[in-house]
Amino acid sequence: MNEIPAKLRENLTRVIVGKDDTVEMLIAAVLAGGHILLEDAPGTGKTTLALALSRSLGLRFRRLQLTPDTVASDITGYSAYDQAKESFVYHPGAAMTDLLLADELNRTSGKTQSALLEAMEEGRLTVDGITYDLPRCFTVIATQNPVGAAGTSAIPLSQLDRFMVQLHLGAPDKESLKRILADRAEADPLDGAEQVCTGEELEEIRAEIRKVSMSDEMTDYVCDIWQAIADSPHTETGISPRGALALCRIARAGAYLDGRDYVVPSDIRACFLPVCAHRLVLTREAKAAGKTAEQVLSALLKAIPCPDNKGL
Numbered sequence: 001m002n003e004i005p006a007k008l009r010e011n012l013t014r015v016i017v018g019k020d021d022t023v024e025m026l027i028a029a030v031l032a033g034g035h036i037l038l039e040d041a042p043g044t045g046k047t048t049l050a051l052a053l054s055r056s057l058g059l060r061f062r063r064l065q066l067t068p069d070t071v072a073s074d075i076t077g078y079s080a081y082d083q084a085k086e087s088f089v090y091h092p093g094a095a096m097t098d099l100l101l102a103d104e105l106n107r108t109s110g111k112t113q114s115a116l117l118e119a120m121e122e123g124r125l126t127v128d129g130i131t132y133d134l135p136r137c138f139t140v141i142a143t144q145n146p147v148g149a150a151g152t153s154a155i156p157l158s159q160l161d162r163f164m165v166q167l168h169l170g171a172p173d174k175e176s177l178k179r180i181l182a183d184r185a186e187a188d189p190l191d192g193a194e195q196v197c198t199g200e201e202l203e204e205i206r207a208e209i210r211k212v213s214m215s216d217e218m219t220d221y222v223c224d225i226w227q228a229i230a231d232s233p234h235t236e237t238g239i240s241p242r243g244a245l246a247l248c249r250i251a252r253a254g255a256y257l258d259g260r261d262y263v264v265p266s267d268i269r270a271c272f273l274p275v276c277a278h279r280l281v282l283t284r285e286a287k288a289a290g291k292t293a294e295q296v297l298s299a300l301l302k303a304i305p306c307p308d309n310k311g312l
Contacts, residue, residue: 002205002208004196004197004201004205005027005031005205005256005257007056007196007197008027008056008057008196008197009023009024009027011052011055011056011193011194012026012049012052012053012056014192014193015048015049015052015189015193016045016048016049016052017172017176017179017180017183018172018175018176019045019169019170019172019176022167022168023049025165025167025250025271025274026049026053026165026167027257028250028253028254028257028271029164029165029250029253030057030139030202031202031205031206031209031256031257032206032209032246032249032250032252033139033206033249034139034163034164034165034246034249034250035120035139035140035141035142035162035163035164036139036140036141036142036163036164036166037105037142037143037144037163037165037167038050038141038142038143038144038167038168038169039144039145039146039167040143040146040168040169040170041145041171042145045169046143046169047063047101047143048190049141049169050063050101050141051101051190051193052190052193053099053141054099054101055190055193055194055195056193056195056196056197057098057195057196057197057198057202058195058196058198058199059097059099059137059139059199059202060097060098060099061097061100061101062097062100062101063100063101063103064094064100064101064102065103066102066103066104066105066107066108066112067104067107067108068107068108068109070108070109070112071109071111071112072111072114072115073093074093074094074112075093075095075112075115075116075119076093076095076115076119076125076126077091077092077093077095077096077125077127077132078090078091078093079091079127079128079130090127090130090132092132093125095116095119095125095134095138096125096135097135098135098137098138098199099137099138099141100138100139100141101141101142101143102116102140102141102142102143103142103143104144104145105142105143105144105155106144106145106153106154106155107144107153110156113155113159114159116140116142117159117162119134119138119140120138120140120162120163121162123138135199136199136203137202137203142163157237157279157281160278160279161240161242161279162242163278164246164249164250164275165246165250165271165274165275166274166277166278167274205256208256209249209252209253209256210252211261212252212253212255212256212260212261212262212263213261213262213263214248214251214252214262214263215262217307217308218251218263218264218265218268218307219248221265221268221304221306221307222244222247222248223244225247225268225272225300225301225304226238226244228300228303229276229280229297229300232296232300234282234283234285234286234291234296235280235282235283235286235296236283237280237281239276239279239280240279243276247268247271247275247276248263251267251268251271252267254270254271255267265306265308269306272297273294273297273298276293276297277293277294277297278293280296280297282296
């Protein structure tokens, strides 16, 4: 078993206290090559978590604070005429990096959101008709404040679908808060975040994860879940095929983190809500009844027969 994931986990749990499950899911998503959306109120550690991850992975890192006046070229870059060279020269935008932290995604314009999400999907940028490839490790961690907070607007489902998972940190419990206050009295734990991986090693791990086997039985299980969501009377739309693929990819990463080269049902069930909840659109009746996406999905998962008890 590669030691890098364990060292990465140790680094992140030292900085983000009391949120081990969220940290584990973040690591699985990054190792699976997915993009992450962190939603929570300000001050819960979203940005700190992204910074700790960038330092741990040793990747080129850029942070973009998204505001209503942020424009698409801030992300994609732009071409400007250089008199000395007598030609147009491309000036890279924030996306030309390995790990991009896009802070407060739901405070910026739809056009700017689209520029970022196109880069996430395509892995390249087009400026003035010229295409530029993004780095192979390109990963986006976007944060958003809860919809309804001042100055926010909901991100369209077609754009949310680009994120492999949506995670929530939430407020710490009393014991975790006590530890946070003690740890930060004299020093910032971020200063102790050591690099445990290089971009090349990250690519090697991702290649190993792609080799993790997923039996026909496990594939059928994912398809049964996907069909149950589509058939549910509480859902307006089901989960996209992209969502089903994301579920398989991160399940492989979960198996890898557990030291296995094959997927078991618990790998799929563990990542089910983070992968699917933000992709779900409930009917008006379900919303009126006070149901949430997490409640609907949890009920559906319990109703679907599990292939076997292995790994549960």
